[in-house]
Structures are given as structure tokens and as C-alpha cells.
Amino acid sequence: MSRFRIAALTSAVLTGLTVASVALASSQFTQSADVKLTATKAKASSGFKVAIKSSDPGEPGGKPRALKTLTITLPSATKFNFKSKALKLCTASETEIKGTGGAACPAKSKLGTGAAQANGFPAIALLQLNATAYAGNGNIIIVLRGSTGLVLVLHGVVSANKVTTSLPPLALAGVPLVVTGLTLNVNKIGSGKTAFITAGKCTGGKFKVKSSFVYQTGAPLTLASSSKCK
Numbered sequence: 372m373s374r375f376r377i378a379a380l381t382s383a384v385l386t387g388l389t390v391a392s393v394a395l396a397s398s399q400f401t402q403s404a405d406v407k408l409t410a411t412k413a414k415a416s417s418g419f420k421v422a423i424k425s426s427d428p429g430e431p432g433g434k435p436r437a438l439k440t441l442t443i444t445l446p447s448a449t450k451f452n453f454k455s456k457a458l459k460l461c462t463a464s465e466t467e468i469k470g471t472g473g474a475a476c477p478a479k480s481k482l483g484t485g486a487a488q489a490n491g492f493p494a495i496a497l498l499q500l501n502a503t504a505y506a507g508n509g510n511i512i513i514v515l516r517g518s519t520g521l522v523l524v525l526h527g528v529v530s531a532n533k534v535t536t537s538l539p540p541l542a543l544a545g546v547p548l549v550v551t552g553l554t555l556n557v558n559k560i561g562s563g564k565t566a567f568i569t570a571g572k573c574t575g576g577k578f579k580v581k582s583s584f585v586y587q588t589g590a591p592l593t594l595a596s597s598s599k600c601k
Contacts, residue, residue, distance in 0.1 A: 396436040396588070404582035406443055407598035413573040416566035418483065418559040419421055419445070423582065424552040432492025442535040449532040449571030453509055457561030461505040461512055469522045473514035476505040482567070485555035487515050491543040497547075502555055503582045506567070513555070523550075523596040532571055540561025540587055562601045573600035 404426045410417030421443070427435035453460065461468070461476035468475050485502040500515040500523070511527035511534060529537040541548040560567040570578065577597040584592045 381407055389552055393503070396509065396586075398426055399429035400420070400427040400435055401425065401592065402435075402584060402592055404584075404594040406580040407577045407596065407597045408449075408568075408570050408580075408600070410578075411555040411598075411600050412434075412569040413448075413570055413600065416559050416562045417568045417570040418450075418557045419568065420461055420469075420557070421485070421553060421555045424488075425549075428553065432490065432496055434490045434492045434549055435539050435548075435551060436590070437540060437547065438538050438584060439587045440535060440537045440585045442533055442583040443527075445582065446571035446574070446578045446580065447532060450569040451529045452561075452565075452567055452569070453506060453529075455561050455565045455567050457536045457565040457577065458506050458567055463508050465524050468512065468514060469524050472516050473503050473505065473512075480505045480507075481509065482506055482560065486553040487550060487554075489515075489548055489550045491548045494546040502553060504555055504557055506594070511557070513553075515550075557569060565595050570600070576601065 377440060405422040408417045409419060409421050421509035425435040426433060441530045459477045461480040463475035482504040487500040487502045489498040491498060498517055500517050503514045505512040509529055512528060513525040515523040525536050527534040578600045579597045
């Protein structure tokens with residue numbers, strides 16, 4: 372596909388993401404989720420690592436069903452401290468964040484980085500995106516940026532030990548766009564009373580995490596992952 376065509380499609384997205392129909396999954400649909408705390412002890416300052424991926428070779432272009440919400444439940448008693456003096460919250464509007472690709476957020480609000488992939492078949496089969504996480508007011512702001520200027524802004528709303536991220540149905544020039552993968556490393560920030568994240572309970576030598584997916588079709592799926600602790 373020519374650079375002109377890609378740029379035109381990106382421009383269509385930036386003028387507004389639209390509601391789009393989504394396909395049902397085939398029997399070959401797969402979803403993986405691996406979420407780990409970086410701490411090795413309960414009550415210690417921690418970051419976390421996320422790696423999620425979906426695929427469906429049985430669908431045209433390998434496009435899997437689209438995600439509606441993802442709720443990551445970290446070990447019980449895990450705490451987030453948005454008032455930490457080790458942070459400065461990003462209070463920019465979504466329009467400002469999208470327009471600047473995240474540059475409107477202060478440097479001290481940056482939590483970590485990663486990458487994402489999206490499937491826009493048949494317009495664009497694979498989009499590679501950079502991911503940057505910032506601390507918002509009670510939420511983790513995830514900015515996804517493509518090389519052609521595409522910017523998506525997601526919000527992981529924090530409630531106790533849960534982080535819930537919602538994705539509306541997305542379309543690229545009228546073609547459904549599905550985010551198929553995300554790797555994100557949220558850094559350990561602060562310590563003691565200034566820790567942004569304090570690890571919760573270590574159960575049986577493991578920090579246990581649940582990743583609960585709800586797709587645009589309404590179908591639910593819950594996967595478990597863990598990391599060693601003591």
C-alpha cells in the first residue's frame with residue numbers, strides 16, 4: 372500500500388473514530404495474557420509488566436474479535452498511590468494528549484513504555500504502534516502512536532487492586548480496527564510511602580493475577596498469570 376494511501380487512512384481516523392461492526396470469532400481464535408508484578412516481596416514498591424495478544428487464523432486477514440473491556444486484577448491488597456510525591460499527574464485533556472502524542476503530559480507523569488499492534492484488514496493488515504503510559508487522575512493513560520501520525524488514547528481506570536481499560540468499537544476509514552496486542556512495562560516508582568504501586572499478598576509463593584476480557588460480541592474470557600514472590 373502506498374504511503375499516500377496509508378496517510379489518507381490515518382487522516383480519516385484522526386478526524387474521528389467511528390462505531391464499527393465486529394466479526395464473530397472462529398474456532399481458531401486465541402487470546403493470551405501474561406501480567407507480572409516486578410516486586411518479589413509483598414508490601415514492596417513494584418511496577419508491572421503486561422503482555423497480551425489475540426489472533427484468529429480462521430478469520431479473513433487473521434483479524435480476531437475486538438475487545439470491549441479488559442480488567443486486570445492484581446493480588447489482593449495491591450495499592451496504587453496517585454498522591455505519591457514521586458509522581459506528577461497528567462491533567463491534560465484527551466484532545467491535548469492526542470494532539471501532542473502524549474507530549475502534553477509532564478515528564479514526571481511517565482510510568483513506562485511498550486508497543487502495540489492493530490489489525491485493520493482489509494485496509495491495513497498490520498499497524499505497529501508505540502505505547503507510553505502516564506499517571507492520570509485515578510487512571511493510567513496509555514497513548515498508542517503509529518509512524519503515520521495515528522494516535523489512540525486509552526484509560527486504565529484504577530479501583531483498589533483492579534485496572535479496567537475500555538475500548539470503543541474502532542474503525543479505520545470505515546473498516547473495523549482491532550487492537551491485537553500490547554506489551555507494556557510500568558516502572559517501579561518511589562518507595563515506602565512514596566511508592567506508586569505497593570505489591571499485595573503473596574499466596575503460595577506467587578503473585579496471582581487475573582485478566583478478564585469482555586469482547587464487543589459480549590463474550591467473556593478470564594485468564595490467569597503469576598510471578599514468584601515471598
